């Protein structure tokens with residue numbers, strides 16, 4: 125007899141796992157299957173991110189990002205405490221280094237107030253140096269509720285809770301290659317195996333636009349990848365950074381600018397930049413995949429994005445290949461940082477959903493198909509927001525799929 129699950133979630137990153145967890149809390153009898161193509165969970169964005177618990181200060185008031193980040197951060201910290209997951213609410217500072225940044229710095233602060241972010245204050249250049257003695261700025265914001273955390277551990281804890289209910293199953297090493305909907309049931313094709321489910325939820329991150337295509341539907345958005353390269357501070361230079369130091373972000377882009385992050389298991393990272401990639405899952409500076417490249421360039425939105433933002437793109441490429449250029453950006457915040465203080469380390473790739481006019485879909489974005497929910501855009505701060513976002517996805521799925 126074929127076993128039919130109520131819901132199959134495709135993608136074992138933090139959003140897929142938080143969704144499974146929240147579904148299983150809201151409807152404890154649901155039979156949930158989660159499929160992940162890699163041998164382990166959190167193998168892509170979730171396991172390659174900066175490990176920061178964002179406060180919610182940056183986002184447009186009223187946006188999903190703002191609402192879910194603030195709500196999700198509080199839920200995440202409580203979850204981490206309850207399940208003994210490594211985290212530290214160490215706080216951060218956002219630092220303006222020239223007058224041209226002051227307007228936007230003030231706007232970020234106002235957003236923080238409107239979004240209900242607790243423990244924030246404008247700080248003077250003297251206070252910046254008291255908090256971070258090597259940092260030089262003309263004005264800043266201290267954000268006390270920002271923290272750092274081990275996101276793969278959060279994902280694994282969510283997975284343990286999901287499978288603690290014996291009717292649920294998580295399969296890693298299981299790539300979904302086909303999706304057919306017939307007689308009220310999805311047949312989920314995974315190379316040699318078949319699974320069956322009444323509904324599907326697509327949380328496949330960098331591949332979300334391809335997963336929707338497998339159902340015969342297509343999204344108006346195209347996913348492109350932006351790699352973020354990191355440098356590590358050498359052990360001798362680590363005294364130069366106490367907590368987290370961020371620049372004032374460029375308001376035109378959803379990236380926060382290269383910054384300094386203390387990591388929850390030790391060490392200090394500098395980065396990430398934001399470089400357009402030719403391989404969505406290629407973790408090296410020269411990675412190239414024909415399928416991903418053709419896919420990106422066959423989409424007119426990519427060309428429009430390049431036409432609008434070529435200067436930004438060139439600048440990011442320069443930073444990717446020139447240590448001196450990367451260092452120069454970091455020195456804006458830490459003028460006494462030296463080339464020998466930083467060594468190239470890892471990278472991560474962000475999924476960015478582009479619209480047909482080359483616009484970046486800046487907020488969380490969901491599309492629907494028959495008995496299918498497609499989470500197309502889960503950009504930062506989706507890791508911070510995972511519990512609030514997973515709850516929202518679960519509520520919408522239960523209502524839309526009419527699950528009793």
Ligand SMILES: Cc1cc2nc3c(=O)[nH]c(=O)nc-3n(C[C@H](O)[C@H](O)[C@H](O)COP(=O)(O)OP(=O)(O)OC[C@H]3O[C@@H](n4cnc5c(N)ncnc54)[C@H](O)[C@@H]3O)c2cc1C
Pocket residue numbers: 134135136137138139140159160161162165166167168169170171172173174175176177178298299300301327328329330331335352396471472473474475502503504505506507508509
């Ligand atoms: C460099 C970088 C820094 C970041 N920093 C932060 C930060 O500090 N704080 C923060 O809150 N957010 C941060 N983010 C954003 C955050 O990490 C992501 O928003 C979040 O991890 C997205 O989770 P996800 O589950 O949607 O995607 P992913 O973690 O990418 O998971 C999607 C999963 O789907 C799987 N999959 C794809 N196709 C298939 C298929 N056909 N079959 C089965 N499985 C499939 C993939 O293998 C993958 O594991 C950062 C992201 C990056 C890349």
